[in-house]
Amino acid sequence: MPPVAVPAAPVPASPAPERESVRGRAVAVAVVMLAVAMDLVDTSAVNVALPSLQAGFSLSSAGVQWLVAGYSLPFAVLLITGGRLGDVIGYRRAFLLGTGGFLAASLVCAFAPGAAVLTGGRVAQGAAAALMVPQATSLLQLMYAPRERARVMGLFGALAGLAAAFGPLVGGALLRAGLPGADWRPIFLLNVPISLAALAAGAALLPPGGSPERVRLDLRGTALAVGGLVLLVLPLIQGPSLHWPLWCVLSPVAALPVLALLARDQVARAGRPGGTLVDPGLFRHRSFRAGLLLSLLVEAVMAGLLLSATLTLQAGLGMSALAAALTTLPMIAGMVVGVAALAEPLVPRLGRNVITAGCATLAAGAAGTAWVLHHYGDATHGWQLAPTLLLTGTGLGMLMGPLFAITLQHVPPARAGSASGVLESVEQLGGVLGVVSVGTVFLHTSASRGYVPGFAWAAAAALALLAVTAAAVPALPRHFRSEEELGLEP
Numbered sequence: 001m002p003p004v005a006v007p008a009a010p011v012p013a014s015p016a017p018e019r020e021s022v023r024g025r026a027v028a029v030a031v032v033m034l035a036v037a038m039d040l041v042d043t044s045a046v047n048v049a050l051p052s053l054q055a056g057f058s059l060s061s062a063g064v065q066w067l068v069a070g071y072s073l074p075f076a077v078l079l080i081t082g083g084r085l086g087d088v089i090g091y092r093r094a095f096l097l098g099t100g101g102f103l104a105a106s107l108v109c110a111f112a113p114g115a116a117v118l119t120g121g122r123v124a125q126g127a128a129a130a131l132m133v134p135q136a137t138s139l140l141q142l143m144y145a146p147r148e149r150a151r152v153m154g155l156f157g158a159l160a161g162l163a164a165a166f167g168p169l170v171g172g173a174l175l176r177a178g179l180p181g182a183d184w185r186p187i188f189l190l191n192v193p194i195s196l197a198a199l200a201a202g203a204a205l206l207p208p209g210g211s212p213e214r215v216r217l218d219l220r221g222t223a224l225a226v227g228g229l230v231l232l233v234l235p236l237i238q239g240p241s242l243h244w245p246l247w248c249v250l251s252p253v254a255a256l257p258v259l260a261l262l263a264r265d266q267v268a269r270a271g272r273p274g275g276t277l278v279d280p281g282l283f284r285h286r287s288f289r290a291g292l293l294l295s296l297l298v299e300a301v302m303a304g305l306l307l308s309a310t311l312t313l314q315a316g317l318g319m320s321a322l323a324a325a326l327t328t329l330p331m332i333a334g335m336v337v338g339v340a341a342l343a344e345p346l347v348p349r350l351g352r353n354v355i356t357a358g359c360a361t362l363a364a365g366a367a368g369t370a371w372v373l374h375h376y377g378d379a380t381h382g383w384q385l386a387p388t389l390l391l392t393g394t395g396l397g398m399l400m401g402p403l404f405a406i407t408l409q410h411v412p413p414a415r416a417g418s419a420s421g422v423l424e425s426v427e428q429l430g431g432v433l434g435v436v437s438v439g440t441v442f443l444h445t446s447a448s449r450g451y452v453p454g455f456a457w458a459a460a461a462a463l464a465l466l467a468v469t470a471a472a473v474p475a476l477p478r479h480f481r482s483e484e485e486l487g488l489e490p
Contacts, residue, residue, distance in 0.1 A: 025143050028205040032136045033156060035099050035198040037163040038191055039129045042106070043071065044167025046122075049175060049184040056184065057115040067115075069237050070122040071129075076237075076428045077229035078130035081222050083138065083421015084277055085131060088215045091138045091417065092206040096199060098132025103195035110188035121188075137420035141408060142209040168310075169325040209416075218269075221277030224262035229425070231255035236432045240440055279418050282411065288419070290475035291407025292426045294355065297469040298399050299430030301462045304438020305366060305392070308458035311442070312373065316451025317380055327382035331393035334365075338397020347402050351479040354402050359470040362395025363463050370459040373452045380452075406476055438462050 054064050086094040108121035174186040232255035235248035266276045282288050313324040346354045368388035411419040441461045446454030
């Protein structure tokens with residue numbers, strides 16, 4: 001099946017780092033961050049509302065699972081396609097289309113008369129987010145030079161963590177203030193003013209960058225990518241709650257030949273007019289390959305630890321959603337410190353060694369948190385966890401910002417969308433793997449021994465993943481190099 005041309009011509013990439021003022025770039029980035037934070041808050045807030053949704057629609061356990069998977073699955077499998085569409089139609093236009101789609105899907109969810117419509121709205125939300133979110137990374141590449149991206153993306157990650165942490169708080173507040181008999185609907189209605197603000201500001205402030213080449217949407221590659229990722233991701237999402245039936249074991253195996261066929265197809269058609277879904281040339285760069293591997297591992301550690309910490313604080317220590325969110329604030333502060341005060345000034349001098357130091361710092365924070373919980377047990381107070389959570393966040397900040405910059409340092413602006421989609425997809429897969437690995441260890445141990453011992457075992461699993469991450473650091477380039485040194489077009 002040949003690629004299908006998209007009528008709109010791509011907009012040439014703009015050398016935004018030189019043209020945009022510092023204030024203008026900051027406001028534009030804030031717009032993108034607002035939309036991505038909205039997506040994260042919505043996701044975690046909906047999780048809080050699941051009991052209310054189950055009662056309101058008399059949902060079975062399978063129905064509740066599909067309210068979650070209905071969003072997670074299309075988001076995970078369409079990220080690569082969403083990123084590539086940014087190359088095709090322009091990153092600003094793709095961002096606005098994704099944000100508008102998220103707005104429309106949120107309205108469908110808010111006024112859903114039944115479970116089927118609500119689940120369909122969640123699927124549409126996930127698909128729209130898969131178009132909206134990758135453009136954030138692409139736009140950051142346009143607006144900031146490589147040496148500036150570590151700081152901005154690290155702060156972006158801190159904001160994401162803050163949004164995820166406060167999502168349950170927002171969800172709980174909206175549930176208490178909701179309409180009688182429909183207390184969950186304001187969770188989706190909250191997206192309306194935020195989406196409208198992002199649309200208005202984005203249209204006025206975001207640069208209209210895209211691939212300078214004439215790129216077409218590769219339908220054959222898209223079909224293979226979506227099919228292979230569905231076979232891979234769906235059982236990882238559904239397997240733990242379904243206790244791993246046979247299809248959840250066989251499906252990832254079936255995904256391998258499909259993804260292998262995708263790789264062969266993309267390599268065979270590389271360089272032809274119109275382009276492919278994923279540019280195989282990206283994987284010729286060691287920084288991109290190694291950065292994807294480390295991003296997968298870091299996201300797995302972060303997702304597994306956040307799940308374990310959230311359940312330990314609320315279900316184990318009996319904290320409210322508000323108290324748990326406030327308890328995790330030191331970790332968010334640590335992420336900002338790790339990015340702005342440590343990673344940004346150290347990366348030019350220490351290069352990849354900053355990643356190794358981040359692994360050690362994060363490991364110390366996770367182990368220290370497990371020790372505090374073990375020492376004080378069920379009587380642990382939030383303030384007692386503040387120092388180790390601050391250390392944990394600092395380690396995460398030292399990892400997230402530099403990894404983004406190093407992974408994409410060889411990517412020219414013409415390939416920003418394709419590279420961003422691949423990176424976002426790998427990070428999403430890493431989050432799922434973290435829940436499946438570290439989260440499963442936590443849940444299994446907690447069921448038999450309690451939440452506090454469960455967190456200790458989860459921390460041990462996270463430390464094992466961090467050891468693998470540290471061992472993989474030498475695969476990264478030794479030093480970070482500027483855009484001019486790499487010979488990339490601005």
